Amino acid sequence: MKWNKKRISLYVLLLLVMMFVTLYPLPYYIYQPGTADALNPVVQVADGYESQGDMHLVTVRGGQATTARYLWAMVRPYQEIEPLSKVFPEGISQEEYFQAQLQMMESSQEAATVVAYQAAGKDINISYEGVYVVSVVDGMPAEEKLQIGDRITAVNGQEVEDAEALIDTVDQNNNKDEITLTIVREEEELKVDIALAPFPDNPDQVGIGIQLVTDREVTVNPDLKFSSGDIGGPSAGLMFSLEIYDQLTEKDLTNGHQIAGTGEISYDGDVLKIGGIDKKVVAADKEGCEVFFAPNEDGAADSNYQVALKTAKEIGTSMEIVPVDTFEDALNYLENLD
8 A cells, every 4th residue: 555645644633623523622511320339349338238239329420521432422312411510610620529419428428427327327426626618609699608618606696516517507587688607618707798580490499599508517426437539529428318218227128129218318318309310220221220219309290200110111121219308217118119
């Protein structure tokens, strides 16, 4: 084969085109079904009981689009394309975003621990260390006043122990023009006056525009360890709580089945709405799971459960989709599972 200049130029051009299509990042983010991993290696209760089946943590995989991935996502089911600016809020780097996701995962694990140990009647002690800002909503009053990592200790002079108490206190003052927060930033205590304003996507709700996490110190007996790696977000809370409870109690809660599900868990055991549930149903089905718990949202017409049920029908899975509003709902279902 003769390699003349024209042929070499053509091959170089093709190589450059291929590199552009497969490597050049576009300003879009693609979500797609992830994995449904068994939780036994992730959750380790000291001297915990073993089970014949498995609880599964279900994930959504995400990544910045290239031209090739964008075109593929356009023709594939259960792949979602979002502008990068919608995924990563303005003023927050991708690194800060992922760190916030990891912080939410830790908070989710903590809530799951509290719910499971209390349900199993095991020793648990909780002490409160403060409420921290993990993100600030673009365009809201807090944007110019607060920073990620600020610890909030009081609202209008009223001490707050956890994020729920802080939100309740702000709600009680929603008839005022502004509130005063006492914060600790780099070991310095500050008082910050912040106006209240409607949220852009929910004008009926008034706030300052921050996302919070409570720093609790939870100690338990028997000991508990998590090994969740770089998985972020709060949506594994329900499955963490069920896995912990299963290891704490002698009865095999799985009864030999493969159990999946999703839903953020509150410290009171409520199961809360999450995103990407259609993709999680697909991932759980591919793993061969037999049961999938989905947040019921008190029977709302557009609940996670209804989306999961629709997805299950579309892919023709035999996996049972189970609506749950609380940890107790899921626990009761499993305790009666043949």
